[in-house]
Amino acid sequence: MSQDLIDRLLSGTLPDPDGGPPLQVVTRFVAIAPTLRGSEADLVRALDLGSHLAVVSDIATREVLGARVERALASLGRVTSIVLPGRPHPDDETVERIRSASSSADALVAVGSGTINDLCKYASAQDAKPYLVFATAPSMNGYTSVNAAITVHGHKQSLTAQAPLGVFLDLSILAAAPARMIRSGLGDSLCRPTAQADWLLAHLLLGHSYRTMPFVLLEQDEAQLFASSDALMAGDLEAMACLVRTLLLSGFGTAIHGNSQPASQGEHLISHFADMFGDPSWPASFHGEQIGVTTLMMARLQERMLGGPPPRLQPDGETEPGFIRRYGEPIARSCWSEFAGKRLDAGRAAELNARLAGSWDQIREQVAAVTRPAHVLREVLRRAGAPLGHEELGWPRSFSTRALRYARDIRARYTFLDLAVDSGGLEPVGDLL
Numbered sequence: 487m488s489q490d491l492i493d494r495l496l497s498g499t500l501p502d503p504d505g506g507p508p509l510q511v512v513t514r515f516v517a518i519a520p521t522l523r524g525s526e527a528d529l530v531r532a533l534d535l536g537s538h539l540a541v542v543s544d545i546a547t548r549e550v551l552g553a554r555v556e557r558a559l560a561s562l563g564r565v566t567s568i569v570l571p572g573r574p575h576p577d578d579e580t581v582e583r584i585r586s587a588s589s590s591a592d593a594l595v596a597v598g599s600g601t602i603n604d605l606c607k608y609a610s611a612q613d614a615k616p617y618l619v620f621a622t623a624p625s626m627n628g629y630t631s632v633n634a635a636i637t638v639h640g641h642k643q644s645l646t647a648q649a650p651l652g653v654f655l656d657l658s659i660l661a662a663a664p665a666r667m668i669r670s671g672l673g674d675s676l677c678r679p680t681a682q683a684d685w686l687l688a689h690l691l692l693g694h695s696y697r698t699m700p701f702v703l704l705e706q707d708e709a710q711l712f713a714s715s716d717a718l719m720a721g722d723l724e725a726m727a728c729l730v731r732t733l734l735l736s737g738f739g740t741a742i743h744g745n746s747q748p749a750s751q752g753e754h755l756i757s758h759f760a761d762m763f764g765d766p767s768w769p770a771s772f773h774g775e776q777i778g779v780t781t782l783m784m785a786r787l788q789e790r791m792l793g794g795p796p797p798r799l800q801p802d803g804e805t806e807p808g809f810i811r812r813y814g815e816p817i818a819r820s821c822w823s824e825f826a827g828k829r830l831d832a833g834r835a836a837e838l839n840a841r842l843a844g845s846w847d848q849i850r851e852q853v854a855a856v857t858r859p860a861h862v863l864r865e866v867l868r869r870a871g872a873p874l875g876h877e878e879l880g881w882p883r884s885f886s887t888r889a890l891r892y893a894r895d896i897r898a899r900y901t902f903l904d905l906a907v908d909s910g911g912l913e914p915v916g917d918l919l
Contacts, residue, residue, distance in 0.1 A: 488706045488731045492516055495738055503702045509742055512649040513630055518730055520723060522656040526558035526620070533651050535616055536592025537563030542584060542606050543597040544570045547622045551659055552597040555620055559595065566591055573770075576604045577637040584609040591615070596650070599623040599667065600635075600773055604647070608634040611648040618652035623663035624671035624729050626774055629653050630737030633746045635758075635773075641820040641896070642758045644746050653734065661726050665719060666772055668729075669872040672715055673778025675732045676866060677753045678704055679858040680784040684751030684901035686856060690849045691841060692900055700739025700748035701856070707732045712862075715870040752787075752893070752901035756780040759893040760881060762817070769880040771873070778867050779879055783890065785860035786918045788902050790911065792854050796846035797909035799838050802830040809895065824898045830908055876919055887915045 494500035496516060500509045517529055530539070539559055543552030548569050559565050568587045574580055584605055588594055594617040596606035603619050607628075610617035619629055628634070634647040660668075682701055689696035711718075711728045718725040739748045746754075757776040791797065804825065809818040830838070842849075864874060873879055876886040890912060894903040906912040 488703075488735060489518075491703060491706070492731065492734060492738075502699060504697050504699050509699070511630070511738055511741055512632075513651060513653060513738075513741075515652045516734065517652075517654045518727060519655075519657065521658045522620075522654055523554070526555050526654070527561050529652065529654055530559055530595070530618065531562055533616075533618060535618070535651070538566070538590060538592045539563070539595050540566040540568055540588035540591035540593070541595045541597060542568045542570070542588070542602060544574050544602060545572070547598040547602060550622050550662075551620055551656070555595065555597050570602075570605075574601050574605065575637065576601045576635055578639070580605055581609045581612070581636065585613055588613075588615075593617060595620065597622060600626040600628060603628055603650075604634040604636060607632075607647040607650065608636055608645060611646070616651050617648070619650045619654070621653065621655045622659060623667035624660045624726065624733060625663070625667040625772060626671060626674045627733040627736035627749055630734050631740045631746065631749075632744065633740065637761075639820070640762065640817045642761050643820075644750065644897075646745075649737075649741050655730050657723050657726050657730070660730065661721050661723060665871070666775065668719060668726075669778070669867075669870050670772035670774025671729055671733055672711070672718065672870055673774035673776070673781070673867065673872055675708075675711060675729065675736065676778050676863055677749065677751075677781040677784075678708060678736070679856060679863070680753050680781050680788060681747075681749055681751040682856045683788050683853050684784070684899070685747055686853050687849070687902060687905065688900040690845075690852060691838065691905075694900070697743055697748070700736070700743060703735040703739050704732060707735070712866045715866050719870050747899065751784075751899060752903045753777055753780040753784045755893040755897055755899070755901065755903065756783060756889045759889045759896060760879075760885075762896065763813075763889075764881065764885065771879045775873050776879060778872050779874065779876060782860055782864055782867075782874070783886075783918050784902065785857070785863055787890075787906055787912070788853070788857060789860055790917070791902055791906060792850045792857075794911070796842040797905055797911055799830060799835045799842070799905075799908045800910070801832045801835045802908060804829060804895075812892070812895075821895050825895050827898050828900050828904060835908070883919065886919055890915055890918060
């Protein structure tokens with residue numbers, strides 16, 4: 487059972503499937519229960535975080551759970567309530583606001599989901615303070631990760647942060663979350679096949695490091711989750727528990743590995759590109775809603791590339807001045823510092839072409855073995871009523887085409903987006919949308 491996997495991870499007794507020492511995580515306690523009402527103070531007391539706690543929420547999450555947590559924790563000592571206005575942004579400015587408001591606190595208590603959790607894990611890491619989280623929605627897989635998606639000077643980046651010491655998940659609260667946030671968690675879980683395929687490609691073609699561990703952790707729950715997406719949306723608590731375990735174990739996989747590679751590849755680059763360069767007037771969408779749609783894009787691209795002959799790579803014509811013309815300062819230089827390391831010159835292109843010519847059959851066989859067909863992934867989303875295409879996110883076709891072409895610019899990771907662009911395999915883009 488995957489709950490046993492979580493328990494063994496926390497106790498440090500789970501063997502590493504890649505042959506290393508037993509797996510270790512920083513998180514000390516995970517509570518998943520039909521309800522946690524009345525036990526909040528006991529859960530936090532066991533972590534011995536100090537007598538002054540800063541509880542961070544936004545207006546919505548404070549109403550759902552934050553006020554309840556604040557009342558419960560008042561029995562442990564001083565509580566500073568930090569309520570972020572409106573729909574907070576995970577950016578450097580908001581991080582500094584939290585750090586200032588919590589400067590005298592011993593620890594941070596996040597009450598929320600993706601944005602609140604990322605802000606607290608990064609702010610607490612900057613101040614070398616512990617933090618824990620009470621989840622309010624099963625909307626993403628970052629609760630137990632060590633990275634935070636923070637926008638710095640307009641460039642959305644995955645920054646090193648820290649894992650929470652405790653993660654507390656009240657299934658009754660999570661099941662009552664807005665349907666779109668539940669679908670978001672499902673969408674964030676959908677990308678395991680495309681992320682693994684991208685990472686494995688970089689390993690087999692470029693010799694980058696790779697581990698099976700993050701994906702072994704997910705094996706027990708993935709099939710059940712994908713098969714029960716309709717039950718999840720109908721309020722089934724076992725389906726909700728399955729989603730929660732998947733999200734936690736995905737986060738633990740990235741935490742053990744040390745970065746977000748196992749769960750964030752080409753599909754996340756497209757989503758982050760939209761966050762950075764999309765029109766603010768477009769309808770707001772949740773991270774996982776975007777990941778569901780961009781996962782389908784990547785799954786179709788991977789199927790196309792794996793079903794064809796060995797790609798023939800051309801030297802890359804991108805330049806730093808070209809980036810500056812495309813994105814403007816200072817985003818262009820930040821993106822260029824990421825992209826330049828994987829830019830292909832003539833010698834590197836020739837080297838990789840020789841490798842592709844001799845090993846493409848073996849590469850595509852191994853990569854195809856970890857994928858799932860795009861039509862299967864689409865059906866998972868369809869049964870949950872989740873967005874299936876860029877139009878449902880409010881992205882114009884022209885922008886979605888641009889995102890597929892240029893999303894690789896923003897991160898150093900080598901994915902099927904790079905393989906396709908450098909070999910001319912991205913066209914026709916319409917088949918991928």
